[in-house]
Amino acid sequence: MSTPSDVVVLPSPSPTPRRAVRRLAIRFGDFPVIPTAILLAVALVAIFANQLAPHNPEIGSLTARFKPPFWQTGGSMKYILGTDQLGRDVLSRLIFGARVSMVVGIMAVLVAGVVGTVLGILSGYLGGWVDQVIMRVTDTWLALPALTFAIFLAAIVGPSMWNIVIILGVTYWTRYARVIRGEVLSLREREFVRLAVVAGCSKWSIMARHILPNVVNSAIVLGSLMLGVVIITEATLSFLGVGVPPPQPAWGLMLSDGKQGLMVGYWWLTVFPGLCIMLMVLSANLIGDWLRVKLDPQLRQL
């Protein structure tokens, strides 16, 4: 290197309008446009699955089993992404699978978020034995591998989409509780909370009116990061046969079915559902990361 890296020639400052534009660009310029578009698209597909899907996702024609995607020999435009072992249209199943992933993902994150936030606030604000009990349980559950725990629960309650929502909520609320409790502990010492205490507000109204609004940001950030985790876990449970029951089209279930055709090279049964999961989870993670940096600097090291 000829020029040392710590010596620079200072550029002349650019005129104000351009600087203002750059300032804006720095605030919002790294907004994850593509991930947001992907998630929105998946949501739309999930909502309008009935209109969009070319075939019935649960009924196939046994004469059209294991058809490859249209561009391969033997494939046709009738089944753009091919068919599975029961002759069901892969594209239609993917479209309806988006519905399962979206519903399970969002609902599970909501359940976990509500339970975890409420318990986190109670634990952090009330302190004492309430705190002790909640945090002991939280720590124990956090120590368990979430996946094994979810499998165990799914195995005892039996497969159904709504059971999965509950199971994921029960498995993942602990992460909210830990983070939210930490926030509440510092909020409790803040001026406005103390003023409210002096003014004679009851504990419950302080928690509801003063604490809750201030932890919502963190809960949203955590929720966006949890969405990816929850979707992967749902797919895993379905893959293992304790998640969404067949013949409902869930992406994890499709992968499990696709396994049978794998060794003979029916790649489309494996590749497409996996790509869908990946795109959705990656998008959720990118958005979550962005939100984390923008909304909540305290969470950066999470």
Added chain:
Amino acid sequence: MGRYITRRAGYCLLSLFLLSLTIFFFVRVTGDPAALLVEPGASAEDIAAIHHQFGLDRPLWVQYGLFMWTLFHGDLGQSFYYQTPVFDLYMSRLPNSLMLAAVAMIFSLIVGIPSGILASVRVGRFWDSAGKMFALLGLSLPSFWVGLVLILVFSVYLKWLPSSGAGTPLHLLMPAFALGWYFAAAHMRLTRSSMLDVLGSEYIKLARLKGLPEALVIAKHAFKNALIPVITLAGINLVIMVNVAVVVETVFAWPGIGRLLYEGITFRDFPVVQGVVLLGGAMIVLVNLLVDILYATIDPRIRLER
């Protein structure tokens, strides 16, 4: 230090207690445990017999006492499918799981540590962003899908590697990669942030002020310090790997604990499922205790503080 360890051990016992309580509670709250304890397709009389045999007609706390009593005797029940004690089954599968986890761990460290260091040394530049993308990808790909795609490429098309089973070192490659992938990303993230912490420290500044070559500053002064948290996490992750390998072991038919759990689910072999979860949870609680003790012996500040 003695007091600190006693306290940690106390928490650990409490955690084990809560773990057993959780599992006991969930089995009973979600339905009739007898339905889980009989083999699928059993008659009503069989169920009634089970009720009596396992004391399910007694008060809950008596049931819990019984449950703990059998647990303390190392009795996790009998597998319906294999007709052998669950504990023996678990132990026979454990070596396979450990082997897979060990190879996956080595892979994750070989990938994660150097890329984490590279990202930290080039923070904010190209390799840092590339590493960040890689880590995100690692955290976003379900490991069973990685496994399936690996089979598709290396077994079906290239025919280089066996798609399933165990026996040769070649059998280990793909499952270890699929399992280690996620952890490689996690280890990369931790290495990076740990390196950044260390690189900002005063002793690194002093090392530079001494006029040492940058390579020596990184390799000698930064690396060793930055590695401590990574190795700690790797220790915990090894145990976690054993317990989350269920999907990878299922995909590759690897005869480990995860596969045992999967068999337990598919054959509705409830004692196996419960036993695997209980032992896995206990293992993790104990490893956490071990790490706490280890930290206390390494880091004098913890000893003094508590």
Added chain:
Amino acid sequence: MAGEPLLRLDKLSTHYIAGGGLRVVRAVDEVSLSVNAGETLGIVGESGSGKSTLALTIMRVLPMAAKIVGGHMWFEGEDLVQKTDAEMREIRGKRIAMVLQDPMASLNPLFSIGNQIAEPIRVHERVSRASAWERARGLLKAVRIPSPETRVKQFPHEMSGGMRQRIVGAIGMSCEPRLLIADEPTTSLDLTIQAQYLNLLRDLQREHGLALIFITHNLGIVAKMCDQLAVMYAGRLVEAGPVSRIFNAPEHPYTQALLNSIPRMGERDQRLTAIAGQPPDLSALPPGCAFAQRCPQAFHRCRSEAPPVLHPRPDHTLRCWLSVDAPAERPRVLAGAAAV
């Protein structure tokens, strides 16, 4: 002028550049000063006035965000600003050394004392491990650490704070540099240890004829240790000259305020906070004199134009409008504008 000084800074500027150039902190702004061989220069200034940044600039060990944006650093006839990273490495620790503020954090916890003292010797002089360790033992003895034979093998956590600071000093001296920069080396030590350490530094200086740059908040230490004094305010040098002269007849209003706020000599770690008001934000400096907000003698010109660097005497530097404009030309700022 009696020959070229050992180190001469010429309009040196170092800025922290953040947000892609949108936020520029002018931590060191056109600083010119010089240090002669064997002399001690004290640098004082409020917290955040850029003293540490100046020291790190001379060493060329700056954090990523900091860039040298202009000026020269003439050291023994060479311009350090023009040096490549590799050339700079040969100078660092060998010809110019630096001692950091925090002795607890400056030593790597995982390596023995001997290893850390011998390291620069081995790197710079390419001697064998054994003879480098021999030198390390000698250095420990020179900084008055008892039983150096056993101490070299020990680790930092086995030493007291005062010992560690002396070890850091030994590392600085290890390759017999021409110039040693000490950045607040005594703030974390208690009074007796502090006095011992200062005596030690002075003895070492006499023995080796080395030049010392001493950064401190403590004017008592300056009086005791230094020949020359430089006063920094908001990244700029406001007054510099011989210690006796500045102490007896300070000319810059900031120096005057500083000396008025002086505690009794030797009082421990006296922070220079006795002047009313806050120093300006270095990323948004006012157009005129940086001190104008707090200066009791500020007049109109101070707020619009930055004062020039003046040399009322050959060895005296001053940056203030007062010595340019005759008193009659100085309409006082309206009441309330000067924040005193």
